[in-house]
Amino acid sequence: MDYKIRTKIAKILLKDAVDVNTEITILGLVRSVRVSKEVAFIDVNDGSCIGNIQAVFANPNTNPTLDKVTTGSSVRIKGKLIESAGKGQKFEIEGHSVDIIGEADSSYPLQKKRHSFEFLREIAHLRPRSNTFGAVNRMRSKLAYAVHKFYQDLGFYYIHTPIVSTSDCEGAGDLFRVSTMDFKNMPKTKDGSIDWDKDFFGDEAYLTVSGQLEGEIMATALGDIYTFGPTFRAENSNTARHASEFWMIEPEMAWAELEDNMDLAEAFIKYLINFAFDECEDDMKFFGQWVDKELFASLESVMKAEFERISYTDAIKLLEDSKEKFEYPVKWGVDMQTEHERFLTEKAIKKPVIVYDYPEVIKPFYMYVNDDGKTVRGMDVLVPRVGEIIGGSQREHRLDVLNDRIKKKGMDNMESYYWYTDLRKYGTVPHAGFGLGFERAIMYITGMANIRDVISFPRVPRWAKF
Ligand code: 4AD
Numbered sequence: 001m002d003y004k005i006r007t008k009i010a011k012i013l014l015k016d017a018v019d020v021n022t023e024i025t026i027l028g029l030v031r032s033v034r035v036s037k038e039v040a041f042i043d044v045n046d047g048s049c050i051g052n053i054q055a056v057f058a059n060p061n062t063n064p065t066l067d068k069v070t071t072g073s074s075v076r077i078k079g080k081l082i083e084s085a086g087k088g089q090k091f092e093i094e095g096h097s098v099d100i101i102g103e104a105d106s107s108y109p110l111q112k113k114r115h116s117f118e119f120l121r122e123i124a125h126l127r128p129r130s131n132t133f134g135a136v137n138r139m140r141s142k143l144a145y146a147v148h149k150f151y152q153d154l155g156f157y158y159i160h161t162p163i164v165s166t167s168d169c170e171g172a173g174d175l176f177r178v179s180t181m182d183f184k185n186m187p188k189t190k191d192g193s194i195d196w197d198k199d200f201f202g203d204e205a206y207l208t209v210s211g212q213l214e215g216e217i218m219a220t221a222l223g224d225i226y227t228f229g230p231t232f233r234a235e236n237s238n239t240a241r242h243a244s245e246f247w248m249i250e251p252e253m254a255w256a257e258l259e260d261n262m263d264l265a266e267a268f269i270k271y272l273i274n275f276a277f278d279e280c281e282d283d284m285k286f287f288g289q290w291v292d293k294e295l296f297a298s299l300e301s302v303m304k305a306e307f308e309r310i311s312y313t314d315a316i317k318l319l320e321d322s323k324e325k326f327e328y329p330v331k332w333g334v335d336m337q338t339e340h341e342r343f344l345t346e347k348a349i350k351k352p353v354i355v356y357d358y359p360e361v362i363k364p365f366y367m368y369v370n371d372d373g374k375t376v377r378g379m380d381v382l383v384p385r386v387g388e389i390i391g392g393s394q395r396e397h398r399l400d401v402l403n404d405r406i407k408k409k410g411m412d413n414m415e416s417y418y419w420y421t422d423l424r425k426y427g428t429v430p431h432a433g434f435g436l437g438f439e440r441a442i443m444y445i446t447g448m449a450n451i452r453d454v455i456s457f458p459r460v461p462r463w464a465k466f
Contacts, residue, residue, distance in 0.1 A: 003027065006076075010048035012091055014282060018081055026053060026077045026093065029129060030104075032112045033069045040066045042098065044077060047128075050135055050286050054086070055079055055095035065098050071111060072104030072129075117453050124457055124466045132291070135283040136454055139276065139446055144438070146275040147228055147249050150268060156224040156251060161211030163230065166203050167417065169213050171364045171409070174235045175206040176244075207232035210435060211250050213366070213420055216395060219252035219431050220423050226251040228438075236461050240450040241338070241387065243439060245459040252433035258368075258377040258394040261432040262354050265381050265390050266307045268436065269352070273299050276445050284446075292447030298384060299445065307352040310344075312375065315355050318348055335362045336380075338387050345382040352383045365409045366420075367393040369401055379434070386444045392434020399424035 007024040011017050018024065028046030035041075040060040043052040055077045060066045069075060079093040086092065109115075109123055110130055120127040127133040148158065164178050180200040181187065187198040196204045211227040218225045231248040251268075253260060276284055277299075288296045310318070319330045319340055324347070328337045336355070345353045356379040360369060367376035381390035396402045402424055406414045414421075442454040452458040457466045 008048040009044070009046050009051060009053050012053060012081065013051040014049050020081050020083055020091070022081050023096075024079065024081050024093070026055070026079075027101075028075065028077075030069055030071055030073050030075055032071055033066075035060050035066050035069075037061065040095075042066075042069055042075070042077065042095070044075065045129075045134070047134060049138075050131055050282055051089075053091065053093060054084070054089060055093040055098070057095040057098070063098070065100060068100060068103070069098060070104050070106065070108070072108035073100050074102040074104075075100055117450065121452055121458070128456065131286065132448075132453075133456075135286050136442070136446060136448065137456060138283055139280055140438075140442060140454070140456075142280050143272055143276065143442065143445070144228070146272055146279070147226075147438075149275075150271045151224075151226045151251060154224065156226045157218070157222050159215065159218045159222070159225045159227055161208065161214040161227045161229060161250075163208055164201070164205050165208040166201070166205050167213055167420075168206070169208075169210040169364070169366075171411070172209070172233075172235075174233045175209065176232050176234050178205040178207060209233055210248065212252070212433060212435065213417075215250050215252040215433060216366075216423060216431065217419070219254045219433065220427075220429050223255075224251070224253045238461050239338075240452075241440060241443070243451045243455060243458055243460055244464075246451070246455065247438035248435045249438060250433060250435045252431060254429045254431045256394075256432040257430060258356060258379060258432060261392055261394060261434055262307075262309060262356070262379060265354065265379070265392065265434055265436075266352075269381070269383070269389070269441070270303055272441060273303055273445060287446045287448075295447040302352055302383070305351045307354050307381070308349045309354045309356065310349070311357045312355055312359065313357065315344055315353075319343065322348065333359050333361065341380070341382045341387040342384075345387070346384045350384075352381060355380050355382065360405075363393070365402070365405050365411060366395055368396045369405065377432075381434075383444055385447070385449075386440050389440045389444060390434050390436045392432070394430070394432040397424055397428045397430050399428065 005025055006027045007018060026044055028044040031043040031045050031052050033042045040057040042055045045052045057066060076099045077095055078097045079095040081091055082094050084092040110126055128137050168175055187195040189195045211229060215225060215227050227250045230245060232245050235242055316330055316332050324343055326339055330340060357375040358378040360374055360376045363376050363378045367378045369376055377394035379392055380388050383389050439451050439454050448454050
């Protein structure tokens, strides 16, 4: 069979690139089918865009295959493209023949009705065939391209950082161990502790929580770089915004300070939104209509707005002075909780907010220490509906300050980070960077409310199916 002669539905509906009266072949899955005595309708989707194309067959009794077509089966339809007289569709196919390539059993779970997202998660192998998840996956692809385009156009180099790592960049300890040792029979050292020297890498190894530290190596050599890869966190937080495996984009700029970092973060988010409107119009319309009716208004206002930049100290004051009842109390020095972050961006300031200059004690060792000695040049970007979408900082590039901070944080294994301090020992360079959670960005741009529904095969506590 020659599959190459088929016409993709996107070419007809999105690109308007097929002339009417052309004989075409459509290959796709049946979304719905109605056969009566006089006429038969088959709605087909081929995944190239959200729209279906309808094939209309006159005199169905002359074509016995029509009676066998069921929802979910894969078909080849041949016919003539014509302008549609029906409402809501520009084109349809005057069907000449239909072949069933693969029947769908009558138990096919995706019938023509709305299914709950919870139900669809249980059938993650079939949900990409639904409207919502088709759209989500096309958006992921387009926005991944937008990420590369944004940085490549700015002259950043894409670098690959390791997935298996021996460092805990964030120091949060939420690590998945990588080991080939037999858990039932772990080799021990003389003092009875586990002998990691006998393990595959001769050391304790984990799945990476961030490519940042290796990203800094590259930035101090190549200038501006970015990473875009999978990231793993074993946080036991069963929230709608946390995944155990997610994708992170981490730009790192040499010769840059905190303000440059903020400028880049703001430009990056706006670029992605703009790209979604320009290049994913069809799928975006779907999200605006079916997922979140406020989506377009909210994103359009963000594009026009300047992100509010507010110090941690002022943000805490704002929270303390508010009449809002928080579950977690606020005072200077606490790590802000989601409820605080969302209050700032959704209620108090009502637009994206960049909070900066956090207390030194709650932030990792690598952040640049301000002259006050109490705060560091870290920043978080908070957006309505999602909360924190970006975390980053200016990096500590002064060797003595970095060493002091490492000691103060009680990081006893710091000899293994000699390579990180070497970057400061040999030709140190002020630099800064951040991480954007790709799934959180997709949630923000599509209005999808749960991270499990913006990554094809979510990994969260107690769930790694498919
Ligand atoms: O704020 P985080 O932990 O920052 C870092 O990892 C830095 N090393 C980045 C850097 O400076 N190069 O994480 C950055 C972003 C968060 O703002 C969030 O969007 C996302 O990564 N993120 C998660 N997304 C989904 N599930 C999780 N469990 C996430 N943890 C962080």
